[in-house]
Amino acid sequence: GVEHNAKADSIVENTNIHINYGGDKAFYSPALDSVGMPTVEQFKTSNGFYSTMFHELGHATGHKSRLDRKFGVNQKGYAFEELIAEITSAMVMIKVGMINEPRDDHAKYLNNWIALLQDNPNALQQAFSKAEKAAQWIMNEKR
DSSP: OOOOOHHHHHHHHHTTOEEEEOSSOOEEETTTTEEEEOOGGGSSSHHHHHHHHHHHHHHHTTSTTTTOOOOOSSHHHHHHHHHHHHHHHHHHHHHHTOOOOOOTTHHHHHHHHHHHHHHOTTHHHHHHHHHHHHHHHHTTSOO
16 A cells, blocks of 8 residues: 655645645646645555655646746646656655656656757756755745
């Protein structure tokens, strides 16, 4: 079964970001400023649950009340935001002492990221910079 991680749960709770559990999709709704997450039991592993949670919380850090990132309106903007969220998740998972697990939809993002990087060679560096700020926000190191 999937084990809870006290440190990760504490970090999630301390973000004070609203999370709705249930359903079969993980997502962040900018309009509602809330995260939708399947229940922990719907995941095969703890790492899968938490890496997905931190990915969605990574998106939530972009809200205007937090780090005020512009969410992508086109495919490249969307790919950039996904890249930020995925790097954020990896950074937080490392800080918590867990291993990041690739998402099931990882492969489809990779094609978008490749196109993004071909257009903007600095995109990866920019995404890492934004992800670092997001990870620090989630970890309550810089709010």
